[in-house]
Amino acid sequence: xxxSLDISTSALVxxxxxxxxxxxxxxxxxxxxDETGAANPYRARQVVFQTDHMSEDGTGxxxxxxxxxxxxxxxxxxxxxxxxxxxxxxxxxxGYVAYPNIDLTTQMVDAxxxxxxxxxxxxxMEISKDMSRQRLTILA
Amino acid sequence: xxxxxxxTTIGALEKTLAFTERRHKVLAGNLANISTPDYRSRDxxxxxxxxxxxESIQSRQGRSSAVTANETLASNRSNPPSPLAMxxxxxxxxxxxxxxxxxxxxxxxxxxxxxxxxATYTMLDDHDQTSTRDDRISGPRSPMEGxxxxxxxxxxxEQEVTRIAKNRHLHNVAIATxxxxxxxMRAAITERA
Numbered sequence: 524x525x526x527s528l529d530i531s532t533s534a535l536v537x538x539x540x541x542x543x544x545x546x547x548x549x550x551x552x553x554x555x556x557d558e559t560g561a562a563n564p565y566r567a568r569q570v571v572f573q574t575d576h577m578s579e580d581g582t583g584x585x586x587x588x589x590x591x592x593x594x595x596x597x598x599x600x601x602x603x604x605x606x607x608x609x610x611x612x613x614x615x616x617x618g619y620v621a622y623p624n625i626d627l628t629t630q631m632v633d634a635x636x637x638x639x640x641x642x643x644x645x646x647x648m649e650i651s652k653d654m655s656r657q658r659l660t661i662l663a
Numbered sequence: 664x665x666x667x668x669x670x671t672t673i674g675a676l677e678k679t680l681a682f683t684e685r686r687h688k689v690l691a692g693n694l695a696n697i698s699t700p701d702y703r704s705r706d707x708x709x710x711x712x713x714x715x716x717x718e719s720i721q722s723r724q725g726r727s728s729a730v731t732a733n734e735t736l737a738s739n740r741s742n743p744p745s746p747l748a749m750x751x752x753x754x755x756x757x758x759x760x761x762x763x764x765x766x767x768x769x770x771x772x773x774x775x776x777x778x779x780x781x782a783t784y785t786m787l788d789d790h791d792q793t794s795t796r797d798d799r800i801s802g803p804r805s806p807m808e809g810x811x812x813x814x815x816x817x818x819x820x821e822q823e824v825t826r827i828a829k830n831r832h833l834h835n836v837a838i839a840t841x842x843x844x845x846x847x848m849r850a851a852i853t854e855r856a
Contacts, residue, residue, distance in 0.1 A: 571700065
């Protein structure tokens with residue numbers, strides 16, 4: 524038996540993960556090399572949610588969980604900087620530097636949406652707490 | 664009748680509480696899945712619950728009035744039965760009552776709607792067009808009711824928040840009424856107002 528507080532908590536955890544990914548995307552908006560030091564611009568991460576069927580108890584009440592974290596496969600943004608040490612030396616993009624393809628506006632809107640969803644679930648938790656408090660007053 | 668709780672509406676209020684508690688969980692799940700692609704909002708059908716509750720209360724009233732008529736006949740005799748005998752008779756008439764406190768407090772007819780009857784609450788996804796809708800779960804919604812977003816989810820935060828608020832109100836009303844009835848009963852027992 525899963526309580527309504529557990530359901531809201533699952534949403535808080537999921538939305539927090541999403542906000543972390545968005546923070547990482549914004550923090551790495553100018554990261555040109557990957558963790559091995561190779562010239563490979565940062566790929567934006569996107570968190571995908573999924574209904575948590577494990578927590579379903581036949582009543583239809585279900586929590587949420589992170590299904591997967593996708594890496595953005597889109598083409599990096601190229602900026603012409605021939606003097607840059609990481610400039611591409613051959614091929615079509617000669618003299619260009621590959622920058623991460625992260626749209627700051629999209630990330631900020633996603634962050635706002637995540638924050639609102641987080642707040643909404645906090646609100647539901649407050650209501651759940653109020654209802655169980657009211658239930659206890661039957662005893663008094 | 665020996666059961667003092669029979670004359671109150673505490674049984675019906677208890678069922679209402681169990682229902683609103685269940686519904687709150689389902690609605691909390693909707694809001695938890697507000698960013699989940701492909702998720703369709705779920706709900707328990709309030710109208711179906713109210714109808715079922717009203718029907719069981721009516722059928723119970725019909726039955727208890729018959730019992731009262733029998734009792735009136737019995738009390739016309741010079742020797743009214745002792746409370747213990749009445750209790751034994753009650754238990755023999757209602758075999759479930761000895762084991763099931765639910766039957767003592769409320770109406771056995773409503774027990775299909777109680778918190779233990781999880782089968783009654785099997786949830787239907789609106790997604791699932793093949794399932795039958797002959798149970799007490801919310802039926803098909805009109806296509807205009809919820810906007811479906813690009814991720815095929817139809818959870819609207821405003822609608823969900825309103826539903827949760829209404830559900831909480833019903834829950835708190837039931838509790839307030841129940842407290843009131845317990846207070847009245849306590850007053851009658853202690854013979855103090």
